[in-house]
Amino acid sequence: MRNAEDRLKFIKPQEPLLVLEPPLSDDWLHEIKYDGFRTQLIRDWAGVRALTRTGIDWSKRYWPIVDAAEKLPAKSFIIDGEMIAPDPDGRPNFHQMHSRMAWNAELLAFVAFDIMYLDGQDLRALPAIERKAKLWNLVKPADGIIQYSQHVEGNGAEFFAAVDKMGLEGIVSKRRNSPYRAGKSDSWVKVKCWDVADFELIGVKRERGKQTQGLMARDGKYVGTAVIATNRSIKERLLQRLERNRAEQPAGVPTAVTGSNVEWVGPGMTARVRYLRGESKLRHASVQDLREIGDSLA
Structure with missing residues (x-):
């Protein structure tokens, strides 16, 4: 047996x-x-x-x-x-x-x-x-x-x-x-393979000596970060808009990515992001362009 x-x-x-x-x-x-x-x-x-x-x-x-x-x-x-x-x-x-x-x-x-x-x-x-x-x-x-x-x-x-x-x-x-x-x-x-799509920009993370990161969401749900790899003038205009468009921390963002170096962005700002296809969260992602409703920072 x-x-x-x-x-x-x-x-x-x-x-x-x-x-x-x-x-x-x-x-x-x-x-x-x-x-x-x-x-x-x-x-x-x-x-x-x-x-x-x-x-x-x-x-x-x-x-x-x-x-x-x-x-x-x-x-x-x-x-x-x-x-x-x-x-x-x-x-x-x-x-x-x-x-x-x-x-x-x-x-x-x-x-x-x-x-x-x-x-x-x-x-x-x-x-x-x-x-x-x-x-x-x-x-x-x-x-x-x-x-x-x-x-x-x-x-x-x-x-x-x-x-x-x-x-x-x-x-x-x-x-x-x-x-x-x-x-x-x-x-x-x-x-x-890579995909390119639009996401909601809900926050910006800046740390000395590191690349600026955008915190992204889709339909209000956090999906990860992307390097803001756009040109200097776009970054400067983004920071000016951050001064005018600050917001409270949205729900559902992991504590690992929050902190005093994150500035939260109010609704209406989108980012065109290049990222690896087939991942549940953004991976190796970079921002190609930034827009507000009815406008573009490019």
Whole structure:
């Protein structure tokens, strides 16, 4: 009689480092970065289970994918991938994830991008390109709710430009001969695309020796900070308007960004911000322009 001790164990996922440019060498594979929930599918003698990036069992939430994984032609495996909520055109829609997990799990899909264990063999020491070949042989034709993360070899800049044009979040690049290592490693890197949008400027943070930061909100909700990287004349005019347009601290701003060096701005001032796509808060963000209703500081 087998027991729980005999079951395959969760493997801490490998995590890509964030970089600003894709690798140019032909030694790299490039894949689309899918916007969803990192998931590990594990099959052993007791069946298939689906675990989150921290090892929590979400098999009941992902039951259609678990059922599909039971039909894969292997007795045991550990597959790394991303659970997504695809739109009709196949693009991942992160905002639909929670709704589908609760009500329409059959509309989820699992994108497999690595395999660490297969039928008694630990594959982590194999080169990434060989692991992907074994993964494809397991999941092909991958035209159902279990999909396969296609890749290109080399031409990272061209691949990134195509992904950006499609409006996707970014890419993940992996050294083709690298083993699978848990945790962050420079053999996997991610490059995110940029977006530009208008946000409400609710405050300005000035500290000696540091860049001026704008505190941003969307629909009244704080979303992060952006460097005010506009020209000097715009900054000066902004500060003049701050003198005329001071306000009380709005609700919902984390205490970590408040303090005596923050000046709060009254309603009506917007900022055009460049920021990394696919983040819950502004990241690597910079202000391109500042406006008041009916006016522009440019």
